[in-house]
Amino acid sequence: MSSTTEPINLTGSLEDYLETIFLLVADHGFARVRDIAKARDVKAGSVSPALKRLSDLGLIRYERREYVGLTLEGELAARRVLARHDLLRRFFSEILQMPDDAAEREACAIEHVLSPEAMDRLVRLFEFLSACPESQSEWLRRFHHCSLVQPELEKCENACCRSTLPSRIDEKFHNVFQLKPGHEGTIRQVRAQGAVRQRLLDMGMLPQVVVRMERAAPGGDPVWISLNGSQLALRRAEAETIIVTEL
Amino acid sequence: MSSTTEPINLTGSLEDYLETIFLLVADHGFARVRDIAKARDVKAGSVSPALKRLSDLGLIRYERREYVGLTLEGELAARRVLARHDLLRRFFSEILQMPDDAAEREACAIEHVLSPEAMDRLVRLFEFLSACPESQSEWLRRFHHCSLVQPELEKCENACCRSTLPSRIDEKFHNVFQLKPGHEGTIRQVRAQGAVRQRLLDMGMLPQVVVRMERAAPGGDPVWISLNGSQLALRRAEAETIIVTEL
DNA sequence: GCATATTATTAGGCTCGCCTAACAAGGCAT
């Protein structure tokens, strides 16, 4: 018997099968090939060999044409996958406030690659939020309100940012367009929404990243800025949505 | 020309190649097959067909036996991957305080499956922490101190939890073992460390999950508790590390 | 009991992405 810690290495696909079987057994008391195929949205012909593989790994009990049952090891593995799934779903849903279906999709995609170490840390984050009412009600509420619902820095500054710590008050918030050539700033927020925001994020306009204004075309329309050692051209309107604090 | 938003669907492997090429070009000014193979830890024979595929997709410029260059589209795609990578790495490193190498591994594994939507939300989280000094210095510092460095609920209770919100003060913190048969509680924290903690998390002992004490064996050693509709047996010592608030 | 419908298995293909090993093309030294 491989006692406490057996680091079985399952593929993502097999983990999915295991998870599906666990849920089917929990919900309906049994799991047949057809149900599994339907739940996983694959054809029945793909399920049989997968069950064979799981059976060879000792994770399920399966006699041809009989109901599928999890072994003890299989149940452990299934619970592990489900716990990761649940944790991730709740992170995207409760912390990042994504819609349920999107949070679910995200969790499905990531659950197979999240390490136990990262899982541990993420749980501690939830524990902290869950056990510390102050953190939860204040910080999380503010985050949801300021950044997700009403993402305008002025309001946020009034509501929370400028309120307590004097050290940052003298830091000047500019947008990138206002930086003088040769000057640098640390990105604090990208206020653009939708596709433009997406594009800017994709380019690497992430918080804490340092950008330098290189030069602006006459009239200021394309401006060239550099970040991470490479140069990019931005429309003036885009540059104006990037809030920085000058270095 | 596929203007603003072209939703090219790259496989994880091709994204990795693109990322590698981008970094090699940025660092050394050129990228050869051998360098790419070395950086990605694959054999040179695997690289050529990958370059062919990227070339067919219009993401790189590549003449047989010449240096590799990114097209404009390719560079955009590479930047997008890198931005996700960077963001994730920093999440695991700065927020969850994982060691650099572990954070890096985690980022590598997840970067290919994180949706733009989730990326957006995660960026807003960073923006919030970055633009709101109060949040950052108070909340994050407390989290790191209370949950990651010194994970003992008593200290945490003194330092932050019991300090402000009176509503929760009357909630009794118990451990699962102290629950009477038939009674339920909401998990707040799993204090066990190491392998035992891992096992409990794997079983689904996650914050906010409701558990019910079913029964305890005479002497209290295995105790049976149920969560998510299924029963589990726990050692007494394990049950005592699970902190709940009774419902 | 026998025909039909449902369900499961198997066989044969396919893609992706890796491998190894053989082969091709230049660069460099003698």
Place this chain on the structure above:
DNA sequence: ATGCCTTGTTAGGCGAGCCTAATAATATGC
């Protein structure tokens, strides 16, 4: 120039994991 060494390409294999289509086993209706 000849040959070696480094580098790149190609061919052939392999495993995962999906597909379809044919077949086998079980259940159900008449």
